[in-house]
Amino acid sequence: MQSYSVTNNLPYFKYWCHFTTRIGSFDLFQWLDIPLYIKVGNAEQMTTWFHELVALREDSALTSRLREKAILLQMIACYLESVPIHILQQRSEEIERLDQLQKYIERNLHKSITVEQLAEAVHFHPNYLIKYFKKHFGMPPARYMQRKRMDKAKFLLTTTSQSMKEVAQQSGFESTNHFTKSFRKETGFPPTEYRKNVKGL
Template sequence: MTMKRADNAISDLLRALQIDVITAFKTQVTTDWVDLDYVPEYNKLYYIVEGEGWLKVDGHEMYPAPGELCLMPAYTRQSYSVLANKRPFLKYWCHFTASIGPFDLFQWIGVPLKISIADQEEMTALFKLLVSLRASGSIISRLREKSIMLEIIARYLEHVPITILQHRSEELKRIQFIQEYIDGHMAESLRIEDMAKAAHLHPNYFIAYFKKHFGVPPLKYVSRKRADKAKFLLATTTHSIKEIADQIGFKETNHFAKFFRKETGQSPTEYRAQNSG
């Protein structure tokens, strides 16, 4: 699988990303801060403000310094402790899940476990807001904390190389094959039976498998992809509405127009008028 194709597959999976912040605090660690060889079902981020300490993730030891952000992924064997005769950490920290289908984001991708933060003022402000939102009981805070958590994760990932974990590569190949089959047969009817047969899966299992990994049923995903392609063609080409309808599997222009309005809230002509260059 090429890097570009793998990136495309991961990008599509990210549409189903579900973020849940479990807890977030700013803590002055005490001298009895220690836990060894446990495997949490959630991710942890430590943003070190002051002090020293020791972390271990699946055999990889770290001694983070102030201004560094550390990731301890879910389902990895972890340990942590203070260091003798050293000032313990003052740190922002959070526990969270980042689910894509049946797996956590960091069960799909591999990233460095520690980075230095260039804009420490910005990162401090993000964590301070996350802690404040988590302490609130309002519905709006639950929504906003997901947004801030996503922003922190994005800040982390934009500064590190991302690789697809080897034990997930076969799974990703099947997902990528399904994506490419749908893209390559957009002008056809795209029945569940045909997609399942191409993926060598029973139709009932295919539906469950697809929803588990993409977060939506197959036909809803196909509709979304058809709408995306139609929007792209309307905005970037001079193809007629009939030609675009043909390319995404509609033989009748009026059926395409009804579909497009349902998906976007606009007619194809209205969308083109507002979005074409």
């Protein structure tokens, strides 16, 4: 609960909004050693942004949601340009470890990847890796890899003329049948129909 008051005839106005900011899978403010508040250099510009946010919030259009994000990114950029940025040492090491995990998965997506192999890549015990992975990526390793395989399959379907067998192999599915069933379960469409619909847009 918050309350504010003034003791003279010079009241002030306070604008605030709550949001999270991620770069990839990382919470931006969790990793940076930066002040909780700053003195705004261009108060007029910041006020304008807040007024625009309020107006956009009352509009239900899809484009309004995009414009909201654009304004928030402007505000964050303005804030970060005004403060010295230091990545906490322990966070820096963690970012490197998470980057290693992501790169290992990307490099080996066409193969079957075990939790043991992932754990070995960052020198963790497999049981600890599962908890660690879920904490930072928001899902277990198997689910994350499935999502990455689906993303790659969608990309190949819409940007190449490869056969279903080739797409399945390059995306890391054990068979074309398994790929087709998994893809339909995930998207609601068989791969051939998905390719046709997206390319026809």
